[in-house]
Amino acid sequence: MSSLQHKISELLDDLEDYFRNQRELYGNDLYTEKDLDAIWKSPQEIKGRALDDLYREVHDCQRCGLASKRKNVVFGDGNPDACIMLIGEAPGREEDIQGKVFVGDAGKLLTNILAAIQLEREDIYITNILKCRPPQNRDPQQDEQSLCSCHLFRQIEIIRPRFILALGRIAGQFLTGESDSNMNELRNRVFTVRGAQLMVTYHPAALLRNTELKRPTWEDVQKFQKLYEQ
Ligand code: SF4
Structure with a gap:
């Protein structure tokens, strides 16, 4: 033998x-101490279940003062196993009413921007730093961002995206840690954040207010497309 x-x-x-x-x-x-069920489940199912559990926690969150003013928690939406995540700053009026991310005019514009770089909303995961609407859509305060960040970081931990596009100055500053940088200083750079490559562009709501931002946004998303296609 x-x-x-x-x-x-x-x-x-x-x-x-x-x-x-x-x-x-x-x-x-x-x-066995292992979850044998998990062996037969796809990453999408496992991550989806983890996000559902997290949603149940966030649904009752009272960590900051925005809890008393919200109609709905706006958690996030999309493919739980996405390799691309989009992160904005906070829900607006329509999102607060419907409990969904990026609906209304800004949401439609975002869908069109994504289509132009061959992305469907179902392919990616979209959320905001804050899960509750600040009154009159004011900028999120530092303490609100810090208190809510645990939910966002947990979402990133579950989804484990390879690429993140931050929408707007507030999301860009928060995610990169460059709180004094303006949009010109944040755009056209690739950061590494929580294991993902991150770029920053304008928020779709800003494009609705100022159409001159459409061209630089188009240039940004084309660069982002090159990054994730490489
Ligand atoms: S904004 Fe975030 S931290 Fe504040 S109550 Fe809503 S979910 Fe909780």
């Missing part, structure tokens, strides 16, 4: 002993 055959034979003997002991202890039920 070769040494390899000898090793395999020893291994099989060990396995037989192991299963005999297991049967004596637990009968015919296989005992």
Whole structure:
């Protein structure tokens, strides 16, 4: 018998002993600390379930003062196993009413921008730094961003995107940690944030207010497309 055959034979003997002991202890039920169900589930299902669990926590969140003013928590939407995440700053009026991210005119514009770089909303995951609407759409305050960030970071941890596009100055400053940088300083750069490559462009709502921002935004998203297609 070769040494390899000898090793395999020893291994099989060990396995037989192991299963005999297991049967004596637990009968015919296989005992394991692993979640055997998870073996048969796709990453999309596993991550989707983790996001559902997180949503249930965030739904009742009272960590900051915005909880008392919201109509709905706006958690996020899209493919739980997406390799691209888009992150804006906070829900607006329409999002607060519907409980969904990027609906209304800014949402439609975002959908069109994505289509121009061959992305469907179902392919990616979209969320905001804050999950509740600031009154009159004012800028999120520093303490609100810090208190809500645990939810966003958990979403990133579950989804594990390879690329992130930050929408607007607030999201760009928060995610890069460059709180004093303006949009010109944040755009046209690739940051590494939580294991993902991140770029910054204008928020679709800003484009609705100032159409001159459409061209630089188009240039930004083309660069982002090149980044994720490489
Ligand atoms: S904004 Fe975030 S931290 Fe504040 S109540 Fe809503 S979910 Fe909680």
